[in-house]
Amino acid sequence: MKSGFVALAGKPNVGKSTFINTVLGRKVVIVSDKPQTTRNRINCIYTDKDAQIIFVDTPGIHKPLHRLGEYMVKAAVQALKGVDIVLFILDAADGFTETDEQVAKIVNESRTKTIIAVNKIDVAGEEKAKSVGELAKGMVENAISVHYISALKGIGVFELLDKIKEELPEGPQYYPEDMITDRPLSFMAAEIIREKIFHLTRQEVPHSTAVVIEEIKDRPNGVLYIRANIYVERDSQKGILIGKSGSMIKKIGTLAREEIEFLVGRKVFLDLNVKVKEKWREKDFIILQEIGLKHDIK
Known part of the structure; x- marks a missing residue:
């Protein structure tokens, strides 16, 4: 092989x-x-x-x-x-x-x-x-x-x-044949949410956004509960992400939930919370720990 x-x-x-x-x-x-x-x-x-x-x-x-x-x-x-x-x-x-x-x-x-x-x-x-x-x-x-x-x-x-x-050289099979990524569900769910933000918002908002999964747990009714924080840098960006009467965050949540359900093959309850963290793109803790870039650099 x-x-x-x-x-x-x-x-x-x-x-x-x-x-x-x-x-x-x-x-x-x-x-x-x-x-x-x-x-x-x-x-x-x-x-x-x-x-x-x-x-x-x-x-x-x-x-x-x-x-x-x-x-x-x-x-x-x-x-x-x-x-x-x-x-x-x-x-x-x-x-x-x-x-x-x-x-x-x-x-x-x-x-x-x-x-x-x-x-x-x-x-x-x-x-x-x-x-x-x-x-x-x-x-x-x-x-x-x-x-x-x-x-x-x-x-x-x-x-x-x-x-x-x-x-490529001859070598071993590193992963099971049905595995397509080595990233966990928490990473994949955060990326799907972030993608919907990229698709639905404009200008500086997508690049000013970070998504951090805070909790994933099975509920007794079989639904997978996922709680995510969406960080932005300014109150004005928070307003855009939430939208009039919550219309934007609802749209983001619906599209992301549908794709996550397809990924995991079951019903998902997606709980999204938008929070302001000023200048988070300059803060090492958020970049390395919460977004996880510490795993990508040595």
């Missing part, structure tokens, strides 16, 4: 999480059209009869504006160390940007063999995508191949998957 770890590298919003969800055939990691949706390093597990691939999804590498951003970038950079392959994903529609160049330098520092994937070819077209691919190949010292894909539409994704399998 082929097996190993593949770290995804790229700037924010290039489609890393969409790629993983397409490969696994179901949504494991949250996605949105806003950059920096992924905050934590997440192991996502693909298994078939020939191979087991542990994809390490990472935050997008960007210029941080606060302590949270600094820790996110640190987690992304450290994820590239000690893996078998780096999968460097670029956005064909954006062209080869200065941030892509910075990511390429970080990829080179990992000294790991690298596969380049130019995503969103359905949007950018073949000519522009090829230009991005050639520039990236010229920048990445350990590049072994370039692939042109649309993660959203599945174009070229499984040819890329075959190449990854080909390059």
Whole structure:
């Protein structure tokens, strides 16, 4: 059996999480059209009869504006160390940007063999995508191949998957074949709630929000009770999240509950509470302990 770890590298919003969800055939990691949706390093597990691939999804590498951003970038950079392959994903529609160049330098520092994937070819077209691919190949010292894909539409994704399998070493099966992530339910539930906030709110609100699961317990009637705190930085953001007569928080709760119920296969009671924690993105305790980035950096 082929097996190993593949770290995804790229700037924010290039489609890393969409790629993983397409490969696994179901949504494991949250996605949105806003950059920096992924905050934590997440192991996502693909298994078939020939191979087991542990994809390490990472935050997008960007210029941080606060302590949270600094820790996110640190987690992304450290994820590239000690893996078998780096999968460097670029956005064909954006062209080869200065941030892509910075990511390429970080990829080179990992000294790991690298596969380049130019995503969103359905949007950018073949000519522009090829230009991005050639520039990236010229920048990445350990590049072994370039692939042109649309993660959203599945174009070229499984040819890329075959190449990854080909390059992996022979090895053990690290996880049971029915396991698709090593993250606990508390993490997955918090991420689902946060995704709904990203989808339903605008401007600074999504990025100013943290979700912390305070309690999960079985009720005698068979319902799974989940209590979550949603932290924001200002009272005005709290007002937006709650909405007129509680309309926004109700919408967030309904959508999140339905998805969590699908995940766990049972009825869920979701208890959401919005609280203000000023400048939480600058506070190490919240970032490392409550959001859990301490597990992603060493």
